[in-house]
Amino acid sequence: MQIVADLHTHTIASTHAYSTLYEMVRGAKKKGLIAIGMTDHGPDMSDAPHQWHFYNMDIIPRQIEGVTVVRGIEFNIRPNGELDHMDQKCLGPVEFALASFHESCFAPATKAVHTEALEAVVKDARVNALGHPGNPRYDFDQEYIVSLCRQYGKVVEINSNSFHIRRGSAENCAQIARLCKKHQVPIVVDSDAHIESMVGDVSDAAAMLQEVDFPEELVINSSQERLDEYFRSRGLHLFD
Ligand SMILES: [Zn+2]
């Protein structure tokens, strides 16, 4: 399986990442991608950009060097299932929002606590996708949350970076993928790149999806048509 877009990447706006937006676009172009999502961290993370970063994203060209740029955010999930507190106007330009557990913002707790938080996130209209849900430090009732994603039109991310940095993620990701297949929940396959050279590197996730015989038509970033269809269904015409 190939991806045509990487919808989860970070720039130096989050200072634990190392490349500029233009460098990340260059990385996408080198990998032959048609689109990249810039999804820097929400302000709860200590080194995340100020909320004005998101407020101003309208000035980013739709296309840079032929690569379509999607303006995004990676929200931090709070222990009560809330997201980073931000002014509504700062979220105006956001076109794709992931929401993820991060240890600096949500100390791992119990399966019930994680499940309750994710339930609130799935029901939050600002969220498009659950980011790196395969992290074994945040176990949750996978079948319940995946079926809720189906009900609320959410996408589940398979995050290839998890296979390297979050030990034990591989089996979790495979199990989540099987459940998405069973419940017909769309997924997005991303790199979570924090540097230009990693953009579009989803080989580990792709290998796992092949193993579980995951249907390509459920991967929203597996073709331009599917990507376009996903964003059009949300009122955004990326490629016109
Ligand atoms: Zn993350």
Ligand SMILES: [Zn+2]
């Ligand atoms: Zn990330």
